[in-house]
Amino acid sequence: MNPFNTISEHSFASDNNAGVHPQIMEALQQANRGHVVGYGDDPITQQAVKRIRAYFGAETEVFFVYSGTGANILALNAITHSFESVICAQTAHINVDECGAPEKVIGCKLIDIPTADGKLTPENIKPVLTGFDFEHHSQPRVISISQPTELGTVYSTEELAALRRLADDYNLLIHMDGARLANAAAAMNLTLADLSVRAGVDVLSFGGTKNGMMFGEAVLFFNRLPSAHVKYLRKQNMQLHSKMRFISCQFEAILRDDLWLINARHANKMARLLYERVKDLPGLEITQPLQTNALFVRLPKTVIDALRAEYFFYDWDEARNEVRWMCAFDTQKEHVEVFVQRLKELLAGK
Numbered sequence: 289m290n291p292f293n294t295i296s297e298h299s300f301a302s303d304n305n306a307g308v309h310p311q312i313m314e315a316l317q318q319a320n321r322g323h324v325v326g327y328g329d330d331p332i333t334q335q336a337v338k339r340i341r342a343y344f345g346a347e348t349e350v351f352f353v354y355s356g357t358g359a360n361i362l363a364l365n366a367i368t369h370s371f372e373s374v375i376c377a378q379t380a381h382i383n384v385d386e387c388g389a390p391e392k393v394i395g396c397k398l399i400d401i402p403t404a405d406g407k408l409t410p411e412n413i414k415p416v417l418t419g420f421d422f423e424h425h426s427q428p429r430v431i432s433i434s435q436p437t438e439l440g441t442v443y444s445t446e447e448l449a450a451l452r453r454l455a456d457d458y459n460l461l462i463h464m465d466g467a468r469l470a471n472a473a474a475a476m477n478l479t480l481a482d483l484s485v486r487a488g489v490d491v492l493s494f495g496g497t498k499n500g501m502m503f504g505e506a507v508l509f510f511n512r513l514p515s516a517h518v519k520y521l522r523k524q525n526m527q528l529h530s531k532m533r534f535i536s537c538q539f540e541a542i543l544r545d546d547l548w549l550i551n552a553r554h555a556n557k558m559a560r561l562l563y564e565r566v567k568d569l570p571g572l573e574i575t576q577p578l579q580t581n582a583l584f585v586r587l588p589k590t591v592i593d594a595l596r597a598e599y600f601f602y603d604w605d606e607a608r609n610e611v612r613w614m615c616a617f618d619t620q621k622e623h624v625e626v627f628v629q630r631l632k633e634l635l636a637g638k
């Protein structure tokens with residue numbers, strides 16, 4: 289189905305449905321000059337790595353990859369053996385939306401934990417920290433968290449610190465899926481480093497695509513974790529871009545002049561506007577606290593169906609009539625107002 293042939297051009301389905309920010313397009317145009325060495329041995333990539341290190345620290349090792357799934361797989365592949373396990377929330381992207389790629393590619397077991405809000409805590413993790421040194425059990429090795437979570441909620445720095453203490457107690461590593469880390473940092477008024485390297489994260493999947501880039505993510509290794517082997521895994525996992533400058537130039541552009549923050553703040557702000565406009569509507573129930581750029585609501589099925597005939601968006605939990613609406617860097621106030629107006633009409637039975 290191509291929803292855009294028949295229905296509204298602005299969807300509230302995902303920030304992945306947005307286009308590319310003009311400054312990123314401009315950076316791609318600028319990078320499109322002459323020949324440079326491929327696979328990352330070029331000045332633009334060196335500049336982008338320097339830029340990333342300015343945000344996350346000089347010790348950071350940077351590996352650009354194509355996609356968010358690729359970033360998560362490379363990050364986890366680099367820090368686990370196939371006999372080890374990765375603990376994640378049941379709602380984690382690695383658990384639900386990567387088509388079993390972690391199990392297929394890395395071969396390790398995912399231990400998925402049910403949560404109300406998408407967040408892991410020492411309390412919900414501890415019961416699965418068993419079987420150490422027992423050769424019949426996969427060995428717990430990594431806590432993988434998403435910041436923000438797939439439910440749009442964020443871990444506070446205190447919650448991150450508690451996870452780090454637990455990880456230290458059990459000799460575990462922490463991986464963060466930061467496909468939307470910019471939205472979390474913007475929402476919490478903290479730096480990208482505060483929420484990752486300074487919070488004790490070992491390996492970060494750092495997203496760009498959802499925040500205005502065309503494609504490309506970065507895997508960042510912190511804490512001087514050995515990473516000399518990662519370049520080989522990146523190639524084996526088919527994530528080494530030959531024309532690397534076209535990923536790195538986008539990171540350089542999004543991190544220069546705080547474009548990442550401007551875009552993420554805007555997406556969050558539009559989601560807040562949407563929340564304010566719909567929160568008191570009769571027949572609509574908000575199911576998660578709004579903390580970043582995603583809003584989760586329950587609606588009568590007839591309203592969902594009628595609205596979806598005009599706007600593309602995803603079911604979150606079809607059985608509960610729960611859907612997800614998401615705003616992006618290019619969502620405008622008018623998009624929200626027109627969407628809400630139609631929603632109101634449908635809720636009123638018009």
Ligand SMILES: Cc1ncc(COP(=O)(O)O)c(C=O)c1O
Nearest residue numbers: 355356357358381434438465467
């Ligand atoms: C939290 C999170 N992580 C990872 C990804 C994977 O990104 P990609 O679709 O580029 O593989 C997504 C995509 O929606 C996501 O929402």
